[in-house]
Amino acid sequence: MTKDAFSGMNAEDLSIINLSGVRKDGFNFAKKLSENIFRKNNLNNDIESYFESSNKVNREKDLNSLMNKDESFKSYILRNELLFDNYEDLDSSKRDVYRRIQFNVHLRNYYMKNQDTKASRKTPPSYYIGFNNICSMLEYNPRMLVGIMNAFAATAKEKGKIKSNEQLESIKKYSLSFKSLLSTIAIDSTGNMFPTLFDIIDKIAKYFQYEIYSHDFNPDPVGSIKLNSKDYLNYIKAIGLALNSGALIIEKEKLDSFHEIDNIKNSRFRLSYLFAADYKLLLNNQRPIDLIKILNNTHIDVIDPSGKLVSQKELF
Numbered sequence: 001m002t003k004d005a006f007s008g009m010n011a012e013d014l015s016i017i018n019l020s021g022v023r024k025d026g027f028n029f030a031k032k033l034s035e036n037i038f039r040k041n042n043l044n045n046d047i048e049s050y051f052e053s054s055n056k057v058n059r060e061k062d063l064n065s066l067m068n069k070d071e072s073f074k075s076y077i078l079r080n081e082l083l084f085d086n087y088e089d090l091d092s093s094k095r096d097v098y099r100r101i102q103f104n105v106h107l108r109n110y111y112m113k114n115q116d117t118k119a120s121r122k123t124p125p126s127y128y129i130g131f132n133n134i135c136s137m138l139e140y141n142p143r144m145l146v147g148i149m150n151a152f153a154a155t156a157k158e159k160g161k162i163k164s165n166e167q168l169e170s171i172k173k174y175s176l177s178f179k180s181l182l183s184t185i186a187i188d189s190t191g192n193m194f195p196t197l198f199d200i201i202d203k204i205a206k207y208f209q210y211e212i213y214s215h216d217f218n219p220d221p222v223g224s225i226k227l228n229s230k231d232y233l234n235y236i237k238a239i240g241l242a243l244n245s246g247a248l249i250i251e252k253e254k255l256d257s258f259h260e261i262d263n264i265k266n267s268r269f270r271l272s273y274l275f276a277a278d279y280k281l282l283l284n285n286q287r288p289i290d291l292i293k294i295l296n297n298t299h300i301d302v303i304d305p306s307g308k309l310v311s312q313k314e315l316f
Contacts, residue, residue, distance in 0.1 A: 026140035027132065033142065034131070034149045041153040050156040052164045053130030057106045059087045059098070066109040073108070073217040101219045103127065103282055108212060111280055124277040128171070129164040136283055137171055137273040139249060144174060168277060175274050182247055186303040187238060194300060200238055201247050205271055205279040207294045212280065223286025224251065224270040225294070232265055235291055237302045239264060247272055251285060 035047050043050065063084070067074040077083055082098050084090050090098065110125045128137070138144045148170050155162050182198035194200045204225065211221035225248075227235065242248040248269045268288050276283055 030135040054126035188301040228290040229292040
């Protein structure tokens, strides 16, 4: 627990398990919590069955469609000898290569109209729907899960199935509320480049978005950040607040308590998946980039609502 939005988790706080950034343990927790809510509403089937979903991408369709409208992707496929009529006909090593890019291909194909123009689609693809993806985008947050699953249980009880548009609309509401909250946190930055914490998150998200949808196909887009530069202290306050608010997530392999300042400079971060559908981003781990390359060495301080600059010590 923290005293307020600007006080941080430290050794003096209650011991709280951090489920974000750990898929398997987070999903198991989210599923048990959600099942309890559904059972209270006499919904006793497998919880995943109540959610309209599309668990598989059509690799053959995505491949052919994107090759027809993206010359850079076509060149990549031919150069790496990944052309196929049936994915299973590829040898195992080439299947591994294509499997690593399949969701990147799926999203790029969905949103790209032709070589230089994005389609005017406003509805996110089925990539973002289904019980598993809903839990991932909520980062297994108990409070958000309880709120959204109670609403979904009511829908499932009335209609039998939670449609894809209903799932996406619910996620969008949480995302908009989160953006509004982040927009209330003032930032003091060089040239007032980033007036609020949300402006920093927006800058990072758009950088990652460009990695996927830029003119040339990128088989390994950047999608996480590290603090490699010796000038990382320029950002440590904003990073700490973004982590405490849940806008940034530390990637890790096991459950732990919340982050401490000594670990931050050695960690890899990603944006909360709650932003994924809005910015058309991937829901998997991606290679990191030094934050300084995104924020252009801008010096940043965090300001609390009283107008006082928040110290590094107060954030953690």
